[in-house]
Amino acid sequence: GGGQGGAPPPADRHLEATQPGRRAPGTVPVRPPGMKRPRGRPRRVVPAPEESGGDDDDDDDAERSGSRDAAGAPASDTPPEPALNGDASPEQEERAAAALEALEGILSREPATAAEARACLGDIAELLRAQGPGHAAMYDLVVLLLETKCFISPTPYETFQSVMWSSEEMAQKAQRLAARDAVAGGAQWQGGAADAGKQASLGGAAASGQSPASASTARPGTAGKDAYRYRAGFLWGTLSGWARPAGGDALVALGTDRRGCLTLPDPDCCYLPAFSSGKYCSEGEREALLSQITRQPSAPWSTASNWSFRNTVKVYGSPMFDLVVARHGLAVHLTGTPDAAAQRLATVLQRLRTAFPAQPGDEMAQ
Numbered sequence: 001g002g003g004q005g006g007a008p009p010p011a012d013r014h015l016e017a018t019q020p021g022r023r024a025p026g027t028v029p030v031r032p033p034g035m036k037r038p039r040g041r042p043r044r045v046v047p048a049p050e051e052s053g054g055d056d057d058d059d060d061d062a063e064r065s066g067s068r069d070a071a072g073a074p075a076s077d078t079p080p081e082p083a084l085n086g087d088a089s090p091e092q093e094e095r096a097a098a099a100l101e102a103l104e105g106i107l108s109r110e111p112a113t114a115a116e117a118r119a120c121l122g123d124i125a126e127l128l129r130a131q132g133p134g135h136a137a138m139y140d141l142v143v144l145l146l147e148t149k150c151f152i153s154p155t156p157y158e159t160f161q162s163v164m165w166s167s168e169e170m171a172q173k174a175q176r177l178a179a180r181d182a183v184a185g186g187a188q189w190q191g192g193a194a195d196a197g198k199q200a201s202l203g204g205a206a207a208s209g210q211s212p213a214s215a216s217t218a219r220p221g222t223a224g225k226d227a228y229r230y231r232a233g234f235l236w237g238t239l240s241g242w243a244r245p246a247g248g249d250a251l252v253a254l255g256t257d258r259r260g261c262l263t264l265p266d267p268d269c270c271y272l273p274a275f276s277s278g279k280y281c282s283e284g285e286r287e288a289l290l291s292q293i294t295r296q297p298s299a300p301w302s303t304a305s306n307w308s309f310r311n312t313v314k315v316y317g318s319p320m321f322d323l324v325v326a327r328h329g330l331a332v333h334l335t336g337t338p339d340a341a342a343q344r345l346a347t348v349l350q351r352l353r354t355a356f357p358a359q360p361g362d363e364m365a366q
Contacts, residue, residue, distance in 0.1 A: 103127055121146035129355045133278035136286060136356045138270040143355075144318060145264060147348045149334045150325050151317035154236060161227040259309050260289075260301030261320045269308035280306075287358040290349055297323055297345060319345045 106124055111117040121142050128139040165173075237250030240257055244250075255263075269275075280286050285305065292299060297320040301307060325331050326341035335341045 099127060099130075118146045133281035133356055134276045136278075136281050137265075137275035138267065139355060140286070140352055141265055141267060141270055143348065143352060147319050147344070148264075148317045149319075149322050149336075150331050151315050153315050154233065157232045157235070159229065159231050161229050164227050255309070256303060257300050258316065259303070260307065260318070261298055262316045262318060263309045263311050264318055265307040266310045268310075269306065272306055274306040281356050281358070284358070286356065287353075290352055293320060293345075294349055319348050 103124065106120055106127075109116070109120055111120055125139055125142045125146065128135040128142065231251060233251050233254060237254040240254050241250050244253065274280060289301065289305070292301070322335045323338070323341045323345050326335040326338045336344070
């Protein structure tokens with residue numbers, strides 16, 4: 001991304017960035033998961049989700065999407081504070097302190113361009129890579145972020161409720177329209193228009209989950225208790241799920257469709273026990289994910305994974321999405337040609353694989 005904080009500003013539809021220069025790989029490890037958070041640096045406060053009934057149903061939420069922690073429970077939005085590792089040696093503590101100092105130096109920068117922000121992310125990625133598998137999840141996320149060329153944000157539609165009309169009122173309106181057409185020589189349509197208006201009203205009531213009786217009891221031009229509520233993401237959810245059978249929440253399904261391939265994970269989940277323990281690498285989950293991206297870059301990530309996808313800023317993008325954009329000839333000035341985008345994604349996957357190579361004995365790694 002770009003901007004002062006290194007994250008893509010939500011207001012921009014497309015963010016142009018250049019490939020940053022790579023710094024020498026970091027040689028000092030950052031704080032191991034077992035070490036306490038240093039005093040003096042405030043804990044990151046996770047914003048509380050919006051009230052129920054708001055537009056937070058557009059978020060690709062972890063619990064809604066089925067993310068689980070290592071114990072099988074729904075993943076929380078805030079990772080637990082690691083316990084003090086009393087077995088840490090003085091050398092480990094010294095290396096961790098030095099790495100934290102280096103990380104603080106990177107975070108204290110104020111990038112003015114997207115290229116500078118990507119350079120910061122690149123330096124952070126190298127520090128994370130030096131720590132071992134316990135930091136692999138955050139490393140993967142940082143690399144995917146800094147290699148994304150095109151970010152998008154949806155049009156901020158407002159939520160509203162449908163206006164209720166009874167079938168009789170719809171029929172009367174259809175008759176008035178038919179009478180108007182009759183003056184112009186369309187009298188043969190009068191009866192058909194009235195019937196069509198009545199059927200359209202009944203069909204709309206059924207589509208919104210209400211009975212025709214409840215539709216006829218609502219006052220004309222009002223939003224009754226059975227009125228359909230059109231949320232901000234209604235159009236996106238409808239267009240994305242047009243081929244699905246009717247029923248269910250289109251926005252929940254949309255959140256599942258965006259997992260990973262369009263919505264990158266929430267950083268707060270990257271140190272859940274399933275990741276910080278190193279099992280993400282040693283048990284083959286990471287290699288399976290990279291293999292899926294290689295074969296099906298547009299496919300959503302598994303709902304059985306430990307990733308969380310809460311996205312309160314409503315900004316979307318990934319190297320996999322860059323490939324789709326390039327193949328459709330959109331924002332070519334950002335993504336390049338389809339061949340260039342495909343080669344860039346292959347390079348990203350190779351970088352991720354070589355950072356934490358799969359071991360021969362890992363499950364699913366074969």
